[in-house]
Amino acid sequence: MSAASALSKSASKTVPAPSTPAAESVLPAGQHGIKEHSDGRFGYVPVQTRSDRFKSVNVADFEAVTGREAVWKHSPVAKFTDLTAGGLDGSRYPVESTPSADISVAWVPRTDARIGTAGLPEERAAANAWSVFDDALAITVSGEEAKEITVTRSALGINARGAHTIIEAKPFSQATIILQNTGEARLSENIEIILGESANLTVVSLQEWDDSAVHLANHFASVGRDARLKHVVVSLGGSIVRVNPSVRLAGPGSDTLLLGLYFADAGQHLEQQVYVFHDAPKSRSRVNYKGALQGQDARTVWIGDVLIGNKAAGTDSYEQNRNLVLTEGTRADSIPNLEIETGDIVGAGHASATGRFDDEQLFYLQARGITEEEARRLVVRGFLTEVVQQIGSPELEARLQLAIEAELIGTDDK
Amino acid sequence: MSVLEIKDLHVSVETDQGTKQILRGVDLTINEGEIHAIMGPNGSGKSTLAYTIAGHPKYHVESGSILLDGAEVLKMTVDARARAGLFLAMQYPVEIPGVTVTNFLRTAKTAIEGEAPPIRTWIKDVRQAMTDLRMDKAFAERNVNEGFSGGEKKRNEILQLELLKPKFAVLDETDSGLDVDALKIVSEGVNRAKTNTGLGLLLITHYTRILRYIHPDFVHVFVNGRIAEQGGPELADRLEDEGYDRFLVPSNVG
Ligand SMILES: Nc1ncnc2c1ncn2[C@@H]1O[C@H](COP(=O)(O)OP(=O)(O)OP(=O)(O)O)[C@@H](O)[C@H]1O
Numbered sequence: 001m002s003a004a005s006a007l008s009k010s011a012s013k014t015v016p017a018p019s020t021p022a023a024e025s026v027l028p029a030g031q032h033g034i035k036e037h038s039d040g041r042f043g044y045v046p047v048q049t050r051s052d053r054f055k056s057v058n059v060a061d062f063e064a065v066t067g068r069e070a071v072w073k074h075s076p077v078a079k080f081t082d083l084t085a086g087g088l089d090g091s092r093y094p095v096e097s098t099p100s101a102d103i104s105v106a107w108v109p110r111t112d113a114r115i116g117t118a119g120l121p122e123e124r125a126a127a128n129a130w131s132v133f134d135d136a137l138a139i140t141v142s143g144e145e146a147k148e149i150t151v152t153r154s155a156l157g158i159n160a161r162g163a164h165t166i167i168e169a170k171p172f173s174q175a176t177i178i179l180q181n182t183g184e185a186r187l188s189e190n191i192e193i194i195l196g197e198s199a200n201l202t203v204v205s206l207q208e209w210d211d212s213a214v215h216l217a218n219h220f221a222s223v224g225r226d227a228r229l230k231h232v233v234v235s236l237g238g239s240i241v242r243v244n245p246s247v248r249l250a251g252p253g254s255d256t257l258l259l260g261l262y263f264a265d266a267g268q269h270l271e272q273q274v275y276v277f278h279d280a281p282k283s284r285s286r287v288n289y290k291g292a293l294q295g296q297d298a299r300t301v302w303i304g305d306v307l308i309g310n311k312a313a314g315t316d317s318y319e320q321n322r323n324l325v326l327t328e329g330t331r332a333d334s335i336p337n338l339e340i341e342t343g344d345i346v347g348a349g350h351a352s353a354t355g356r357f358d359d360e361q362l363f364y365l366q367a368r369g370i371t372e373e374e375a376r377r378l379v380v381r382g383f384l385t386e387v388v389q390q391i392g393s394p395e396l397e398a399r400l401q402l403a404i405e406a407e408l409i410g411t412d413d414k
Numbered sequence: 415m416s417v418l419e420i421k422d423l424h425v426s427v428e429t430d431q432g433t434k435q436i437l438r439g440v441d442l443t444i445n446e447g448e449i450h451a452i453m454g455p456n457g458s459g460k461s462t463l464a465y466t467i468a469g470h471p472k473y474h475v476e477s478g479s480i481l482l483d484g485a486e487v488l489k490m491t492v493d494a495r496a497r498a499g500l501f502l503a504m505q506y507p508v509e510i511p512g513v514t515v516t517n518f519l520r521t522a523k524t525a526i527e528g529e530a531p532p533i534r535t536w537i538k539d540v541r542q543a544m545t546d547l548r549m550d551k552a553f554a555e556r557n558v559n560e561g562f563s564g565g566e567k568k569r570n571e572i573l574q575l576e577l578l579k580p581k582f583a584v585l586d587e588t589d590s591g592l593d594v595d596a597l598k599i600v601s602e603g604v605n606r607a608k609t610n611t612g613l614g615l616l617l618i619t620h621y622t623r624i625l626r627y628i629h630p631d632f633v634h635v636f637v638n639g640r641i642a643e644q645g646g647p648e649l650a651d652r653l654e655d656e657g658y659d660r661f662l663v664p665s666n667v668g
C-alpha cells in the first residue's frame with residue numbers, strides 16, 4: 001500500500017488515515033466480527049504539522065488540562081490531576097539493575113549536557129515531571145559486544161512523582177535495555193534515548209504495575225546516522241498506563257522498529273501515542289502495535305503519527321496497529337496519521353484493524369474438542385506472538401508468553 | 415459397537431421475527447460403520463440438524479434427545495461432544511486469526527486424546543494426511559482457514575476428520591463448491607477415514623454427485639424439518655431424476 005503515491009509533492013499534507021477494506025481484511029475476524037474504527041476522525045485535519053507542536057520544559061507554559069486537548073482527549077484526565085496539576089516528588093527513587101560490563105547506571109545532575117537533546121515536553125504532565133526532577137537516572141552504553149541489562153523499579157510508592165531518565169548508546173555500541181516496572185506508582189516521567197552513529201540499541205519498557213498504578217511516560221529518542229533503535233512497549237499491569245514514544249530519525253540511514261504489546265482487562269486504560277519523525281534521508285521505520293482487550297471497560301488507545309519531513313528523501317515507513325477484542329464492553333481506539341512533506345519516498349503505509357474473537361470462532365475450536373479457556377488462549381497467544389518474537393531476548397520472550405497467559409486466566413477468574 | 419440415536423428432535427432458533435421452528439421431530443439411528451446420506455432442499459433444516467448435534471448455542475432444542483452409546487449428548491458442552499467422538503465438518507468453516515493449522519491440529523488432537531500425541535509419529539501423520547489430500551505443505555503454517563479458498567477449507571475439514579478420528583462424523587455439504595478433482599480427493603479422504611476407523615457418517619448433501627464416490631447405505635429425504643422418506647441408495651437416483659418436487663407440493667392424491 002502506498003499512501004504516498006497519490007500525494008502532491010508540495011506542501012505538507014495529512015493523509016486522513018482511511019479505514020481501507022484492505023487493511024481491515026488483514027484481520028480475518030472482521031468477517032464475522034466488527035471493526036471499531038475510532039471516533040470518526042475522517043476528515044480530521046491537524047491544527048499544525050506534528051513537528052510544530054508547542055514544546056516547553058516549563059510546566060507554567062501549559063494551560064491546565066481539560067481533557068479536550070488532542071493529546072489528552074482519549075485519556076481519563078480527571079483520574080490523574082495530581083500528575084498534571086499537582087506538585088510532584090522529583091527525588092531519587094530505589095532502582096535495581098543487573099550487572100553488565102560496558103553499561104553504567106548512575107544518577108546525574110540536571111545540568112548533564114545530554115538532557116534535552118532528544119526531545120522536549122509537548123504536554124503538561126511531561127513538563128511537570130521535567131520541572132521537578134532533582135537528578136536524572138543515566139544509563140550509558142558503550143562497547144560493541146551485544147549485552148543485556150534489566151533496570152527495575154518496584155518501590156515507587158503512591159506519592160505522585162516526576163522522573164527523568166537518559167539512555168545513551170555511544171557510537172557503534174550495542175545493547176538491550178529492559179526497563180521493568182512493578183509495584184505501586186503515580187508517575188509522570190520523561191525518558192530520553194540517544195543513539196550515536198551506528199549504535200544498535202533495544203529498549204524494552206515493561207509495565208507490570210499493580211492494579212492501582214498510574215503511569216504517564218514520554219519517551220524521546222534521537223537516532224543518529226546508520227543507527228538502529230528497536231523500541232518495545234509492553235503494557236500489562238496498571239490502572240492507567242500511557243506510554244508515548246517519539247522517535248526522531250535524525251541521521252541518514254537511521255532505522256527504527258517500534259513494537260508494542262498490550263493487554264487491557266476490565267477497567268484498565270492502556271494508551272500509546274507513537275510518533276515517528278523522519279528527519280533525514282534514507283531513514284526507515286516500522287511500527288507494529290498489537291493489543292488484546294478483555295472485560296468490562298477495558299480500554300485501549302493507539303495513535304500512530306508518522307511525519308516524513310522535507311529533508312527525508314528516500315524513506316520507507318509502515319505502521320500498523322491491530323486489536324483483538326475478546327469480550328463485550330471494551331473499547332479500542334486506533335488512529336493512524338501519516339504526514340508527508342516530500343515527494344521522494346520509497347514507501348509509506350499504514351494499517352489499522354480491530355477484530356473480534358467471536359462466538360463462531362469459539363464454536364469452531366470447541367467443536368474440535370478444545371475447551372473455551374484453551375481456545376481463547378490459543379487465539380490470543382497466536383495473535384500476540386508475532387510481536388513477542390521480535391523482541392529478540394529469549395528469556396524475556398518466554399516470560400512474556402507466560403505473563404500473557406496469566407492475563408487471560410486473571411480475567412477468567414473475575 | 416457405537417451407535418448415535420436421534421429421537422424426536424425439535425429445534426428452534428430466535429429470529430428478529432420471533433421464535434422459528436426448524437426441526438419438527440427428527441428420528442435417525444446411525445450405527446458405527448454406516449453411511450447415511452441426508453438430502454433435501456435449501457432451508458429444509460439440514461445444517462440445523464448438523465449444528466444441533468455439534469451443540470451450536472444458537473439452536474434451541476425444544477424436545478427430543480441425541481444419544482451417543484446411550485449417553486445424552488444434549489447435556490454435553492460443545493467440546494465434550496467432540497471429545498466423546500462426534501465431529502462436524504462445517505458447511506462454512508470459520509477463519510481463526512493468529513492460529514496456525516499446525517498449532518490448531520496439535521491442540522485439538524491433544525484435547526481429544528487427553529494427552530499430547532507423540533511428536534514424531536504425529537508430524538508424520540499430519541504430513542501424510544496433507545499429502546493424501548493434495549494440500550501444499552505451506553498450509554501447515556497458515557492461519558486456520560484464513561484466505562483459504564472454498565475447496566481448501568473443505569479439505570482442511572477432512573484433514574481434521576482423518577487426524578482426529580471421531581466415532582461419528584457429520585459432513586455438512588462438504589461437496590458443495592468442489593470441482594470434480596477436488597470432490598474425488600475429498601471423497602477419498604472420507605473413505606480412507608472410514609476404512610481406518612470404521613466411523614459412522616452422516617453425509618448432508620444437495621446433490622447426488624458425491625454419492626458416486628461415497629456410497630451410502632441409507633438415504634433420507636429431508637423436507638421441512640423432518641425426514642420425509644427413507645430408503646437405500648436407489649432413493650438417491652430417484653431424487654436425481656425427479657428432484658424434491660413431489661415432497662414439496664402438498665399431496666392431494668388419494
Ligand atoms: N439464526 C437463524 N436465524 C433465522 N433463521 C435461521 C437461522 N438459522 C437457520 N435459519 C432458518 O432455518 C431454516 C433452515 O436452515 P438450515 O441452514 O438448517 O437449512 P439447510 O437445509 O442447511 O439449507 P442449505 O441447503 O441452504 O444449506 C432456513 O429457513 C433458515 O433461514
Ligand SMILES: [Mg+2]
Pocket residue numbers: 460461462505586587
Ligand atoms: Mg445447510
